[in-house]
Amino acid sequence: MMSTHEKTSRRILILSTFGMALAFTVWASLSPLANQFEALYGLTATEKSILVAVPVLLGSIMRVPAGILADRYGGRKTFTFLLLFTVIPLLGVGFSTSFYSLLFWALLLGVAGASFAVSITFVSKWTPSEKQGTALGINGLGNFGTALAGFTLPTIALLVGLQWTFWVLIIPVVIMAALMWFWTPETPQTGEKKTLLGSLSVLKFRNTWTLSLFYFVTFGAFVAFGIYLPTLLMDLYALSAVDAGMRAAGFVVVATISRPLGGYLGDKIGAGKVLTVVFLSIALGALIISFGMASIIVMTFACLLVAAVTGVGNGAVFKLVPQLFPKATGAVTGLVGAAGGLGGFFPPILLGSIRDITGTYTLGFLCLALLSILCLIINKRQFDKSTSRSFVEANA
Structure with missing residues (x-):
């Protein structure tokens, strides 16, 4: 029989x-509807790219203060406030009458992406250390909200119109906020509350920067592929937008489903060993794409490989976060999560620039392979060792 704490x-x-999945659906809501906004406001390709990128950028940056707030005030208050706040930009997008007003509300819509830091912190505080990898891996399934937006919102827009698509989202957001407030307890406070400067003191530890680099690669690849894969596939193989979009959604689903496996394996054999396999596999996948993208079959295999191992890697990285920083999980989660989000923001821009300059995407994927090899070397030196122990940083 489960104890009260376990229940x-x-x-x-x-x-x-479920709260993170819903927030991620809101966060990613503009991307699958970008073509409709393009037609509505006569947007250029650059303006459409900015519209889609703005929520990703702010959602990444906001993970830092969101994680700190979750540490300081608890997950229940912070998550409820975040969900209720997203109602404002959802209303605003529906009332927008120009590109610039839409861009303003798109910026605020990015706050929904900070739900990742709050959710991870909330769950880790209530989970025993020996089960945190598995629990946080399951919690990471909330990333599926990105794919959910692509699967559902275009259809909803056809049924009720573009404006009402965003207003319809308000209903489940308010319901989830109520469930979060009334059905979850507040996180017990342990020790004195840290100031903002005290929370950011984790930046002085090497492990903070190492985990940020790792997540920049694993989660960054997940986001970048999810965002840019439709464009890449349409350019390389002249696929239709629907076909390319479904293939990209498949990538997101595979990466999301494999994330709990990374946390589970991190609990069983150690996150360091898992990450060694992950970075080797990402490097291999990137090399296969670099030299084999002429074939859609080879490309599909390589992309599915990258999807699976980035998902596993995301779970493994967040096995390490509460293990190394049990007293500053929120702050470190925010910083690491922000690095991951930024890792998804810059590669599409880099790939597009490389394509314009060189005529191919090869150099961009070679950069991913080299960065993965760098992470592999660092991981072997820091985390993939025969014995594991707590670090001094754990008391930060």
């Missing part, structure tokens, strides 16, 4: 995962 922990895990 509470499970309830928090379930609600936080």
Whole structure:
């Protein structure tokens, strides 16, 4: 029979995962509808790219203060406030009458992406250390909200119109905020509350920067592929937008489903060993894409390989975060999560620039392979060792 704490922990895990999935649907809501906004406002390709990128950028940056707030005030208050705040930009997008007003609300819509840091912090605080990898891996399934936006919002827009698509999202957001407030307990405070400067003191530890680099690669690749793969596939193989979009959604689904496996394996054999395989596989996948992208079959295999291992890598990285920083999980989660989000923001721009300059994407994927090899070397030196122990940083 489960204890009261175990029941509470499970309830928090379930609600936080669904809450993050819903928030990620809101966060990614503009991307699948970008073509309709292009037609509505006569946007250029650059303006459309900016519209899609703005929420990603702010959502990444906002993970830092969101994680700190979750540490300071608890997951229940922070998550509820974040969900209710997203109602404002959802209303605003529906009332927009120009590109610039839409861009303003798109910026605020990015706050929904910060739900990742809040959810991870909330779940980790209520989960025993020996089960955190598995629990946080399951919690990471909330990333599926990105694919959910692509699967559902275009159809909703056809049924109720572009304006009402965003207003319809308000209903589940408010319901989820109520569930979070009334059905989850507040996180017990341990020790004195840290100031903002105190929370950011984790930046002085090497492990903070190492985990940020790792997540920049694993989660960054997940986001970058999810965002840019439709454009890449249409350019390389002249696929239709629907076909390319479905293939990209498949990438997101594979990466999301494999994330819990990374956390589970991190619990069982150690996150360091898991990350060694992950970075080797990402490097291999990137090399296969670099030299084999002429074939859609080879490209499909390589992309699915990268999807699976980036998902596993995301889970493994967040096995290490609460393990190394049990007293500053929110702050480190925010910083690492921000690095991952930024890792998804810059590669599409880099790939597009390389394509314009060289005529191919090869150099961009070679950069991914080299960065993965760098992470592999660092991981072998820091985390993939025969014995594991707590670090001094754990008391940060």
